[in-house]
Amino acid sequence: MHMPDVRLHEPGSLKNACDLLRQFSDRARVLAGGTDILVDLRQDRVTGVDQLVSLRRIPGLNDIEETADGLRIGAMVTPTAAARHERIRELFPALVDAIGSMAGWQVRSLATMAGNIARAVPCSDLAPVFVVADAEVQLNAGTSKRRLFVRDCFAGPRLTVFRHDEILTHILLPFPRSSCGLSYRKFGLRGANAIAVAGVAAGLWLNARGMIEEARIVLGAVAPIPCVSPKASAFLAGRKPGDDVFEEAGRLAAQDALPICDVRGSDDYRRDLVKALTVDALNEAVERARKGGN
Ligand SMILES: Cc1cc2nc3c(=O)[nH]c(=O)nc-3n(C[C@H](O)[C@H](O)[C@H](O)COP(=O)(O)OP(=O)(O)OC[C@H]3O[C@@H](n4cnc5c(N)ncnc54)[C@H](O)[C@@H]3O)c2cc1C
Structure with missing residues (x-):
């Protein structure tokens, strides 16, 4: 098993990240925590990719904010950070349970929740909770934005309906009803x-x-x-x-x-x-x- 040669891009804005995805098309993938994509590249499960576009330096993707409708979770928020967040613990114990059952603490501290959705594996632990909670994702392609329910994101095993130049920037969790x-x-x-x-x-x-x-x-x-x-x-x-x-x-x-x-x-x-x-x-x-x- 070897790691293929890849070039790492670390753009400082969403627009630049989307431009890179468009420029390199099928040869490029988003890199978030890397817990899936780096393994996929090493194991030749993903081939023909020689450009990784990291989200690490893009501002605003590490935050969990409370809005009028619910919680807005940035694409780089790790499961560990989410499970420690006071409002998530209070409002979404099922998500905290799902995070606790996912992988081990090393992976949970490196991976992202957005990456768990974007990877679209059938055995994802977080996707069922996002679906049951009526969560949505915000997608950004640089010049256009759209929102999708998490339940509508998946097209098949390891396949989403996202366009190649779309980045999942936020997960939107609506406040649960009191009952x-x-x-x-x-x-x-x-x-x-x-x-x-x-x-x-x-x-x-x-x-x-x-x-x-x-x-x-x-x-x-x-x-x-x-x-x-x-x-x-x-x-x-x-x-x-x-x-x-x-x-x-x-x-x-x-x-x-x-x-x-x-x-x-x-x-x-x-x-x-x-x-x-x-x-x-x-x-x-x-x-x-x-x-x-x-
Ligand atoms: C040892 C081990 C154990 C694991 N156990 C579990 C488990 O028990 N349960 C479970 O659910 N998962 C498990 N996983 C899977 C993994 O940790 C998750 O799927 C993780 O959440 C992926 O997030 P990431 O940030 O690491 O994604 P990455 O590896 O960075 O990316 C994954 C894929 O999603 C795309 N992507 C990532 N972020 C975005 C974005 N914001 N917008 C658009 N595309 C994006 C990437 O291009 C790539 O194709 C395990 C992984 C490992 C290595």
């Missing part, structure tokens, strides 16, 4: 540095009578992209939270999964995991919703 509980559960084969064999994010919104007004179950590592389970989400809406209802939602979520069979687990095993993780995630989500939210 909402979010949760993330993952199964990996080890305690640390374990890629998800299956992951489930659950979101429950309760009405004043404690009934489920809206629900969302998002599956990770069991389909080509992190995706909502339509059957489980639709089944839960309008029902009273409880063991039987959560069991059935787990069964339906397992039906919606499209797992692969590999060294980490068979497709049947992964379906069983989805069922169990959905029940666990729903129990935690309803507890959080009943306590007033998050």
Whole structure:
């Protein structure tokens, strides 16, 4: 395994970074924390790339800001920094849990959350939580900007819908409603540095009578992209939270999964995991919703 020759660019502005991406086209990639792209280059999983455009020197990408609508997280914010942020801890414990289950502390302190979305691996730990929380990304191509829901970012395994010259500059996390509980559960084969064999994010919104007004179950590592389970989400809406209802939602979520069979687990095993993780995630989500939210 060797590292191919690459030229590192460290532009000081977004515009220059986008210009470089346009200039070198398929030969260039964005470099954020490097925990994926450098491994991909060494392992020849990404070929034909000889230009890396670092985001390190671009101002304004390291901050987490509170806006009128929610939190705005810069592209260079690491999972470790996010998990230590007071407002994220208060408003999004499910994200903090997902970060805690991701890789080991070295990777979490180097990687970026934006890179986790941009890499678009089916087993991402953070994407299911961003989807369940209705997060959006801000994309910037130098002269144009657009916003996309995280759920609409993925086109397939390791494939996003981003244009080649678009940089994900911010993740936008809307404030959760007070009656909402979010949760993330993952199964990996080890305690640390374990890629998800299956992951489930659950979101429950309760009405004043404690009934489920809206629900969302998002599956990770069991389909080509992190995706909502339509059957489980639709089944839960309008029902009273409880063991039987959560069991059935787990069964339906397992039906919606499209797992692969590999060294980490068979497709049947992964379906069983989805069922169990959905029940666990729903129990935690309803507890959080009943306590007033998050
Ligand atoms: C040992 C190890 C264990 C791991 N375990 C886990 C795990 O348990 N769970 C998990 O979810 N992940 C895991 N990962 C994956 C990895 O850490 C994440 O995907 C990471 O968040 C990627 O962020 P990065 O900043 O390092 O991205 P980089 O490696 O810098 O970039 C990744 C890809 O995204 C593109 N990119 C990055 N930032 C942007 C941007 N702002 N705009 C546009 N494109 C961009 C790059 O061009 C590249 O194609 C692990 C990685 C390692 C090495």
